[in-house]
Amino acid sequence: MTISLDLPVTTTAPEREPVIAVRGLVKTYGKVEAVRGIDLAVAPGEIFGFLGPNGAGKTTTIQILCTLLRATAGEASVAGFDVDRDPDAVRSCIGLVFQDPSLDQDLTARENLEFHAIIYNVPRSVRRRRIDAVLEMVGLHDRASAPVKTFSGGMKRRLEIARGILHAPQVLFLDEPTQGLDPQTRAHIWQYLGELRRAEDITIFMTTHYMDEAEYCERIAIIDHGSIVAQGTPDQLKGMVGGDVVTAGTADDSAAAAEVSAKLDVNATVTPDGVRVEVADGAAFVPRLIQVLSVPVNSVTIRRPSLDDVFLKLTGRAIRDDEAGSMDQLRAMAQMWRGRR
């Protein structure tokens, strides 16, 4: 399936030599195409987001960039090293926070970090200080000697992020970094990631299916069914929607939608929240809307377009629609098959 676009794909070319460069990347599992020809360029110091629903190919792409998977076709380089020809060099430049937990539950927080520091060759002279600093940063210093299995989900996540930055990587990959965390913790994590990025000149490449998390990114690529459908800054992407999103809750939404479409020459759709219209100037539109409607109006909201609206516009679906199910199943089957071989 290909998605036809009326809108131009916005791309901002990085000015410096890109720290992550991807050309025509393809990954297939048997007959399933998880990634179908992706092109990317991420500038040094950038926070780059990969936004898309579950099963869109985000994790597969990240695993290829981290040398955990081999691409079927195409090229990718990280920090100037080819991921296929020089995986060791790539590995020593990157930090990785996985989507799934990857801590040793039986070790303490400090032991997990010590293990990491040693295999990542952190010099002994700074090892202890560095571990203390990252623990301090994620607010786990007082729990350093507790076994990880006693930690809450949020604490484990913070510890994984601390581990990801421990060895001062040039590029930090975050796969769904704050999944399942409360908004306060999420905001806190992003605050120190932002500070650290400036201090240590780190490039951050992250995947997410949370719109509000994507807002922390400087540039976003929207991925769906293994292809990039749009790329740009959050504002550029939102600009694709055009103006404001007006949602009106009425007594009969489908009747109201038909009426609005006919009388006001706009494209009104019915959503669970009510009749939804995208217009250039929301404030000016509302009085006209109420005037033309014969159906009683219960509520009206005007808001700036979110990335959710962009995704809806580009793919015709909301990002939360869980169409990933079948894809995940196929992938799981492919994995089982490989295991048995």
Next chain:
Amino acid sequence: MDTIAELARDAVAIRQQEVRTPRWQRTLRAIYVIWYRDLIRYARDRTRLVASLAQPLLFLVVFGVGLSSSLGSVGGGRGGSAAFSTGGASLSYIQYIYPGVVGMAVLFTAMFSSMSIVWDREFGFLKEILVAPIDRSAVAIGKALGGATQAMLQGLIMLAVGPIIGVHLTPLTVVEVIPILFLIAFTLTAFGVAIAARMRSMQGFQVIMNFLLMPVFFLSGSLFPLVGLPAWMTVLTRIDPVAYGIAPLRTAVLSTSGAPGAVTRELASVTWFGWQVPSILALGMLSLLGSVFLGVAIRAFRVRD
């Protein structure tokens, strides 16, 4: 924020170090830390420690006492619990199987310690190791050494039982036994690692282990001497690698048991067409096999999908 400035300063040092350290040094360090982690986990997991001693002890008591008594009465003329005797000197059955049961503790610990790889895969920690900038050989070697060390320690703990059942061990014997235990442990762990490296599920690994572990243990000469067996069984016992670990172990453990050397050697050795395979050759073959398994394990870890 103060921490940030601190972090930034150290970051520079860390990135420079990355370039400076030679590859072999990093590989050695990775082997060390993977081995060390296994030992920490071993020391903390008291349940497993006790459980993996309980089974061999059970075998020792049930088979040792049970068979000693019945063999003794069946053998009649030999008298008492002396199951094996040559020229007046005798060895009880429990003393005979004791080294085999020590071997069993090593065998089971070695195989199950390699299961931690499948475990790590399931719980994600393996990814942390596989994405690290280390040679994948370090993963296989570190795991094999970690499992081997645990299995060897488990075997050494079992040596404490010796004096209770009348097998006297001198310090020299213990020193002699340590490398033998380690070799058995290493070969079996390397085998386990080679299999575990390919397994994606715990169940699969357990099925394979149960399928291999029990026959390999029973045919190794742990519980009965490998003499006077039917031809088909003789062949199976001679191709069982564990037999070449148990024989030197038994020869060493029983060397100071009071029974004459000829008796122990005859009962302990693996023979090829009547020729007693010397301990040194048996151990040589075992370590060769262990290296082959390790090679297979290293290859398995180097594969990327």
